[in-house]
Amino acid sequence: MERCDRVEEVEKIEILEFLLKNEEGKEKYAAEVLYANEVYSVNCVTMLPCTPSFIIGIMNFRGKIISVIDMRNFLGFTMKKIDADSVKKVIVMKVNEIEVGIAVDSIVGCREIFVSEIQKNILTITNFNKDYFKGMTKTRSIILDIKNIMMDKKIIINEEIV
Numbered sequence: 511m512e513r514c515d516r517v518e519e520v521e522k523i524e525i526l527e528f529l530l531k532n533e534e535g536k537e538k539y540a541a542e543v544l545y546a547n548e549v550y551s552v553n554c555v556t557m558l559p560c561t562p563s564f565i566i567g568i569m570n571f572r573g574k575i576i577s578v579i580d581m582r583n584f585l586g587f588t589m590k591k592i593d594a595d596s597v598k599k600v601i602v603m604k605v606n607e608i609e610v611g612i613a614v615d616s617i618v619g620c621r622e623i624f625v626s627e628i629q630k631n632i633l634t635i636t637n638f639n640k641d642y643f644k645g646m647t648k649t650r651s652i653i654l655d656i657k658n659i660m661m662d663k664k665i666i667i668n669e670e671i672v
Contacts, residue, residue, distance in 0.1 A: 521625040527618035527651050528601065530582055538618060539581070540651040545660075547602040547609065549617055552578075555594040562664065566613055567594040571602055578611040581654070584664070585642060605660040623647055 525540040526549075555567040555578050564584035568575050578600055580592045592613060600611035628645040642662075644653040659665065 528614040538651040540653045545656040547604045555597045557594045
């Protein structure tokens with residue numbers, strides 16, 4: 511009898527964990543590193559009038575103007591608008607040709623997790639778009655589905671002012 515030593519490949523993803531403050535304290539979120547272009551210390555975010563409440567403003571990122579969004583507001587966890595002057599760190603996310611900065615309070619770090627560890631049915635959030643969430647890690651980080659968020663029609667604003 512021939513013994514077969516097969517190493518089973520287990521799918522892993524690398525995530526970037528970050529903190530967002532809310533009324534109760536801080537929540538830990540994560541996004542796949544695959545979409546994270548850079549963590550950027552911000553000097554200046556310029557507010558824009560007549561934009562959705564989740565858009566904090568715009569910033570110059572390596573010669574390009576990109577929008578900076580408040581993920582708490584975008585997801586509907588709060589309606590309170592963040593002051594542009596309070597933004598100090600931004601994770602620049604890129605999906606296809608779309609680049610957006612996500613304002614964060616602090617970066618926890620990067621780590622690899624097994625896809626099988628992601629608890630998909632743990633999120634009992636009602637009245638929220640479940641396509642925005644991949645699940646939760648064992649350490650209680652909410653994993654955001656950045657691709658679905660960035661491809662949402664609310665993010666892609668393509669209007670001309672005449």
